Amino acid sequence: MRRQLATGMLSLGIMSGASLAAQVPPDAEVPELETVVVSGEQPGPGLWKVSKGDHVMWILAAYGPLPKSMSWHADKIEARIAESQELLYAGGVNIGPNISLLRGLTLIPAAMKATKIPDGKTLKDVLSAETYGKWLAMRQKYGSKDDDIERFRPAIALEMLRGAVMKKSDLQGGPNVYAVVGKLREKHKVPRNSLPAISRTVRVENPRGMLKAAQKLELPDVECFTRGLDQIEPEVERVRALANAWARGDIQTLRSLNRNLTLKDALNESCAGALMTALGDGESTDSVHLKKTMADMQWHAELAAVQAQINWVAAAQVALEKNHSTFAVLSVADVFRADGHLAKLRELGYTVEEPL
DSSP, rough: HHHHTTHHHHHHHHHHHHHSSTTTTTOOOOOOOOOOOOOOOOOOOOOOEETTTEEEEEEEEEEEOOTTTTEEEOOHHHHHHHHHHHHEEEEOEEEEEOOHHHHHHHHHHHHHHHTTTTGGHHHHHHHHHHHHHHHHHHHHTTOOGGGGGGGGGGGHHHHHHHHHHHHHHSSSHHHHHOHHHHHHHHHTOOOEEEHHHHHHHHOSOHHHHHHHHHTOOOOHHHHHHHHHHHHHHHHHHHHHHHHHHHHHHHHHHHHHHHOOOOOHHHHHHHHHHHHHHHHTSSHHHHHHHHHHHHHHHHHHHHHHHHHHHHHHHHHHHHHHHHHHEEEEEHHHHHHHHTTTTEEEEEEOOEEEEOOO
16 A cells, blocks of 8 residues: 555556446436345356366356355365365466655655645645535445545545445455455365466656646546446446355356456546546646556556466466366456457367356
8 A cells, every 4th residue: 555655656556547437328327326235145146168078167256345244155166176186277467667665655755645636625625515515424324434434535535435335335345256266275185276467567757746746736527526426336336246246156147247348448438537637638747757656567467467468378288288177266347258268278178167
């Protein structure tokens, strides 16, 4: 978290790029959230089957967040893990700035100042009366009692409210899929093959200067905030429906609701993206540096994701060759992407079967 704060608005753009802010079209009416979520024990997610000859790989598509009150039948998963000779985990992607922890600590005050509305103003001062009234009603509804939130820039305040809505909607703190699989692997003493993360470092020129420029930035995210406020509850409903479909093994619903956004697309849709664009559109040296840094981050993220996929596909081929049975865990996004991990195995001649 400290390194994220140290990069200030850069970190804000990356973190919010994958947010829920603009995942659904804006709605004129905000539906009331249902109080009932899937709870108790559910049938459980299905498993994809990849095979060549009599060698097979069972793949669990991991999803989160899941409701706190949810559990699922793990009997089938446990049986497949128990019969396997290897459990394969994909490697992640880590893209970070060339800022040491010590230097990052010195940048925190400037980063925190950049997150606040300029000139000591609050959201009430910069939003229309209608939008502010809607904002205040949602704050009260979901128990966001920290008045300091009123001083944050609209894009950041929106993310803080979204977190409160997720928490109130029972969509945080549910069972961790990887933890469940890990315990079953340990129980049956199945060897683990965790691929290394692909890490890349992006050079950030004069981060202090960029943070100072961000402090003076006007509010290009007000319009996005107004739209995003209407989208929070519908998007939470979509997330809940995804969780329910996953726990019930409803593959068709899971596929129809899942969205696979690139980092670039996510930033373009987010309110943080509006901030980053405005800051990079200037003619100052800091604006040029920011624009280059963001382009570098996106480029490295895309290349790292490709390399991570190449590594996993290669490891999967080795496992399918040497093991009669292998168990693997991939994200829902990796499973459903048209150019995802399973699509690559199909291209290589493996038979890929979806859960029934």
